[in-house]
Amino acid sequence: MSRAAFPIDELLPRIRESLAAHPRLVLEAPPGAGKTTQVPPALLDAPWLAGRKIVMLEPRRVAARAAAQFMAKQRGEDVGGTVGYRIRFENRVSAATRIEVVTEGILTRLIQDDPTLDGIGALLFDEFHERHLSADLGLALALDVQAALREDLRIVVMSATLDGERLAAFLDAPRLSSAGRSYPVTVAHFAARREEKLEHHVRRAIEHALATHPGDVLAFLPGQREIARTDAALAAGDAARRADVLQLHGELPVERQSRVLQPDPDGHRRVVLATNVAESSVTLPGVRVVIDSGLAREPRYDPNSGFARLDVVNIAQASADQRAGRAGRVAEGFAYRLWPESQRLEAQRRAEIAHVELAGLALELAAWGDAGLRFVDAPPAGALAAARELLHRLGALDRDAITPLGRRMLTLGTHPRLAAMLLAPAETNERALACDLAALIEARDPLLARSGGGRSDALAERWQALAAFRHGRVTADASRSALVALDQAAKQWRRRLRVDVPPQADLPPHAIGDVLLHAYPDRIARQHPSDPYRYQLANGRSARLFDDSMLYGEPWIVISELRDEARDARVLRAAPLDEGRLRRDFPQRFTREDRVVWDANVRGIAAVRETRFDRIVLESKSLAKPDPSRYADALVDAVRQLGLAALPWTEALQQWRARVRCVRAWMPELADTLPDLSDAALLATLDAWLKPALSGKTRLDALDEQALGEALKSGVEWALRQKIDALAPTRIVVPSGLERRIEYGFDANGADGEGTPEAPVLAVKLQELFGLPDTPRIAEGRVPLTLHLLSPGGKPLQITRDLRSFWDRTYPEVKKEMKGRYPRHPWPDDPWSATATHRAKPRGT
Template sequence: MSPPEFPIDELLPQIRQSLSAHTRLVLEAPPGAGKTTRVPPALLDEPWLQGRRIIMLEPRRVAARAAARFMAAQRGEAVGATVGYRIRFDNQVSADTRIEVVTEGILTRMVQDDPGLEGVGAVIFDEFHERHLAADLGLALVLDVQSALREDLRIVVMSATLDGERLAGFLDAPRLSSAGRSFPVEIGHFPARREERLEHQVARAVAHALAAHPGDLLVFLPGQREIARVRQLLDGQIGDSGVDVLALHGELPVEEQARVLQPDAGARRRVVLATNVAESSVTLPGVRVVIDSGLAREPRFDPNSGFPRLDVVLVSQASADQRAGRAGRVASGWAYRLWPQSQRLEPQRRAEIGQVELAGLALELAAWGDPDLRFPHPPPAGALAAARELLHALGALEAATITDRGRRMLQLGTHPRIAAMLLAAADDSERALACDLAALLESRDPLRSRSDALADRWQALSAFRRNRLGGDASRSALAAIDQVARQWRRRMRCDTNSPADVPAHLLGDLLAHAWPDRIAHQHPTDPWRYQLANGRSARLMDDSVLFGEPWLVIAELRDEGRDARVLRGVPLDPQRLERDWATHFEETERVFWDDAARRISAVRERRFDRIVLDSRPLANPDRSQYAAALADAVRQLGLAALPWNEALRQWRARVRCLRVWCPELELPDLSDEALLAGIDTWLLPALAGKSRLDALSEDELANALRSLVSWPQRSRIDEVAPARIAVPSGLQRPIHYAFDDAAGEPVPPVLAVKLQELFGLADTPAIANGRVPLTLHLLSPGGRPLQVTGDLRGFWERTYPEVRKEMKGRYPRHPWPEDPWSATATHRAKPRGT
């Protein structure tokens, strides 16, 4: 079969030339240019490849199969010969395979299992603009392999819509672009009517397009649920019109996918309802019209379940343009957008690494042994720290090191929570049950009801296997779950079928290994409330079928402030909990600050993690623990609970101001945040032997705070920021210091002094080695403000004469000389009779 011509063909010589001279390349080409299926075969005979394999990462399973089959067909071979693919639960490669199309998790496993990538000459990242987390990780790993072990390894990053200049700079790689081949596409907007559901809007748009334009239609929808609703509506409207309505998504059987990707044998018109799998990588022949909902399901971290979830979100402008371009592949076309023309979309798709939970990434980094890999967008530090905390709880990490259990979890290629549960099964019967639970957790909910019992989902699956379907269950969803469960049993090498019936708590005994942080115990005084092992609390729904269970494991909850809401859970067997989680039960004596009682309490407690199971007062508590309890009290109540006096407040303000004015003094940070963070260092020793906060004296607090400053520094503080300053009257007057926490900077220091005490002084006094002039509050003899100024000379010259006229009659016993420059400063009134 002679291969068809593609726009990318004229760029192939430059691609080969670039990869002969460089080991990295960024290739930009629009959908339909042929990059996916033309570039890998074009590199097979390159000298630098030396007969080794080419691995091409394809983000989606549909696209991976389609690309491999197309390349194999062009060679007149079956898939698995020169060209093959590897995706989750499906492997079509052989010893002769030289081009392997793999999905994202497969690439990560290949690199982790063989860091030298022996026998691999090039790794190609297709559709990198989708910015999946696994693609970012794969690129980071392959870059590390290239820089440390395989300088000859070629890396090609391909994309249809991408900031290629930025990526080329990150990779230090040449950048090539293909113009592609596209016919004009007319863009129109087809907004919804008032309160119109999406499926009805789509059906109207399809009916209009079928009547107004030739060719097939491609309709972009967020997911399978929306595809099913639209398909049901269209089947009723155009079922007998000679138009085929087809679905295209990643969960379709392979045969149905292949049918959609081929033109209709009878030349019937087609309406293809697709997820964003049709945005790139796969080619749909005959499409002249695109109808775009502008929506997609993309992963986001779900704090309710602890897993990533698929949220319906607006697509980016780049994705919208790419979708519209599908209508101009064979001739001029039309694209209808189902949102108002005034609506603005984000320019590019956001990287998943900044939006999803990172437990899987953290485990991969620990297995690799280098947490500092180079990512196009680095993972957020907070999310990565939370992920590592979870991995510790699952037994996958010890300190920063991956455990043997963690390595086994990685090999399973699923979320660490699910992997931990699969590994916890005690025998084949439990292993088969764990495979069912893994499939249920990875799939969409098969029930239409609001039941909060996870056991109801498993029982529906069990009934489905016996050809019994409940009224609120989805047959298609259960069939998909059953298929995934069989695949998991093969992966786990479990030959035992799942039991037909099990007690609900057995499900919980397994699920506890996935959610050890959400093992929950019924509150002793409120049966609707549960205390969680992570310290939080949760409440059952009013119609909960879980009511009365003493122990639960909560698979999904919704944050609602003080108490979360249990959305899905399952009971636990207390005896097995004691056996499997023995190290989590402990008895301790605890001395702590009871904020409600405003005193120290001492109790003997029995706990499961942070769940208090029993608490009894201690008759003879260890008083050496009181100081730490009082320190905790200050953390809860704040520094205002301490016995501050004005002198100590001013000393602290002086130090804080000098950190800004004179950084060379290297004074410590005395902000509230810093003092609370370091409370064990400076305050804890002063609390020793005390059982009440009010037993701490002002002097003890002052000594504790001043202990943070060395003796030489204390001397310098008094020199450059004195508490008092001598004025011409011969007296010492206080300087008032303040720090503005909201602005993060000092307030100008204030000297409040009677005007007569400054006669003869021309210039404004300054502190901090002359860097900071004082703000003068010039007072009347009665102590009331006359003027606020930072320019004393200007006051004498311009303002004093007016002040003198006004004040001389009001305070006749005080001096008001015409010449304040030469007058004698005084704080006293004139003697009587003068």
């Protein structure tokens, strides 16, 4: 095959020179520049590569196959020779492969299995702007390998739309940019009609484009479901006569994908309905018009299922620009955007690491043994902590160390929940059933909505539809296409687990739940003893069945999907399980414990002997003689339930809290040495500061003010207490010679959630400040007092933080009004030089 010219060609020598001198590089090139297919071959003969392999990470399977096929064809070879690819459930590489295109977690597995990356000389991260979690993790691992083990390893980060300056600074790498190959594209907005469905909106735009513009049409839709609906809408109209309608998404057979990526052999016009797989990495010949829905399906953490689900979201402006550019590859083009021109998009796509579930990442970090990897965007601490808690329940972590089971789970390349379930069964039929359940949980729901609008909450109905499909029957409430995909996915899992046949069609009633519980140990649930629709979960939460639930009456269930609601969560999908199986598989989670607890109903301590499964109370009996050493724990629980207001606060203690909090805010340099006395911090640390003070006490009201004060101040050394007194004194000497009280306050509703300090207040009679030119200040002069100036009778006259301005401007009016009302008190014309006093004038003066 003769090699076509690409815009990236003129930059290739500089890329080779840069990598010869520096081990990292950021490469920016717009779609069509050729970076995906031209950079890897250009590096094959580089001296620093020394005959080793180049591995390129692609974010999507379609793009990985297409890139490998194009590079192989350029060399006149078949895929699997010099150029190959590896994706989930598919491997086209050989001993001769030197350019290997990989997807998803394949790169992570390569690095985890061989941290030295023996035989690999370069790692290329293509389309990094998509910011998939696997790419962020792969880059973090690669940087760690490069720093510790392989200084000679080259790392190239490539992107079409990227904040290259920020990334180059993060990597300490040179940055090169290539021109693209494009023609002008006219962008217009194609308005929707009132309450118009997406597929009909897209159909009208496509029909307009076919009638108005030459060339092929590329329509971007969020997913396979919307593509199918649009295809059906086009088939019912005029578009199918004018052009061939093709689909492009990751679930298509390889042959149909390849057809879309090649020009039509007969020169027919084409309409391609594509997901954002067509946004980058693949080139569609002949496209002159782009129809952009402005939508994409992207991973978002779904607390209902415990997984990252694909949600329909608005694309970023960078993606919109990239999509429009697809219309300008071969000639001037047109892009029709199906959202209002007034709608503003986010500039760049958000990194997945910020909004997806992180159990897989946490397991990879545990396997790597170093949680201090450098990420372009660090994983959120809360999400990472929740992920580690789940891994403990799954048996993948012991404390923070990965277990042998955890390492086996990693080899399966799926979510840790599913990996734990796939590895749990010992019996062949259950292993086959686990493969079916993994496919069911990962895929879209095969059941159609019922006539009432909802779907069954029984996972068993979905499996039964799959079993019927295998015997040649498709039930009326099931989707054939969904069942075909499910069956194929289950076969792939059986192949991975070396299971020869699908599970038997006549499963016992609890079979599905008995396997599923290993994926959702936190969502094992027991029926409430007084409400058959309500269930208590192993993680301590509660959930309710729908009124028409297929699961009504089941004593134990395991929930694969639930929806958060105001009080109890709602069970969306679940299966019954056998308590005997639960006791056999998780005997260590059944416990018996004597507990002393706070009983809010009687506002006192109660002692009980509880039998539990995790946090599900199976049985509770009262104890006559509780252990006195446990009282303090129960009283601390009481404060957690009742709040800090249940403690015997005095005005002096409240003021001390406010003073400490104010000093923390006013003096940032002292913040690390002073305790956080906010409500949230005190409640979170009750065991540390309050529990010792409750030792030996049997009632909450036995704690007196003195003991509470000592407990509250226990973490503050004497020298620091004196420092607080100096910076935020309780009293101040005014010019009259007397001490007056300063009041401190804290606004609990501050914008930062921690609250903000209120201005400290000094209430003082005006005559006591004569001769004082400026407002008194505290906190080493940083904070002026708010002066509440009082009349001789103690009534407010003025509030000010600028005493000098008060004397100059306001005092004359105050004097005129007050002189007649309080004639026995001094009202000098010159308050600057008058003597301050707290007394009235002597009689006769």
